[in-house]
Amino acid sequence: MSSHRLSHCTIIVVEDHDDARTYLGKFLSRLGANVTLAKDGVEGLEAVKNNDPNLVITDLQMPRVDGFELLKAIRALDPDGKGSVPIIAMTAFATRAALARLVHKGFRACLEKPFTAEKLLATILEALER
Numbered sequence: 001m002s003s004h005r006l007s008h009c010t011i012i013v014v015e016d017h018d019d020a021r022t023y024l025g026k027f028l029s030r031l032g033a034n035v036t037l038a039k040d041g042v043e044g045l046e047a048v049k050n051n052d053p054n055l056v057i058t059d060l061q062m063p064r065v066d067g068f069e070l071l072k073a074i075r076a077l078d079p080d081g082k083g084s085v086p087i088i089a090m091t092a093f094a095t096r097a098a099l100a101r102l103v104h105k106g107f108r109a110c111l112e113k114p115f116t117a118e119k120l121l122a123t124i125l126e127a128l129e130r
Helices: 018-030 041-050 067-075 096-104 117-129
Strands: 010-014 034-038 055-059 087-091 109-112
Touching (some): 010 018, 010 041, 018 117, 041 055, 041 067, 055 067, 055 117, 067 087, 087 096, 087 117, 096 109, 109 117
Parallel strands (some): 055 087, 087 109
C-alpha cells in the first residue's frame, strides 16, 4: 500500500476502545491522512465541527452518544457543508442484512468487525469516490 494514498484526506475516527482507536489512527496516518481521534459521539461531533473532514469513521455502539445519534447530529449540520460528510459505520454486532440497512439510514458504508487493513482502505476509497 502506498504511504500517501490518503494524503488529501482529513478523517475523523470515533471509537470508544482505546486500542482500536489508536490502531486506526496510526494506520490512516501512515497512509498520509490527517487524522483526528474521538472516544465517543460527543467528541466526534466536536471534531466534525472543528475540522473540515472528508470522512468520518464511527463505531456504532458507544457510551454517551452512539454512532446512530452521531450520524443524526452530523446530518443536522449545514447540509451543503459538514452535514454531508461521508460516514462509515463499524460494528461487530450486525447481520449482513442489518449492515445493508445501515446504508439506508445514511451511512456511506459499513464495516463488520473484525476487518482487514485492505478492506478498510477499499471501503474508505469507495466512500470518498461516491
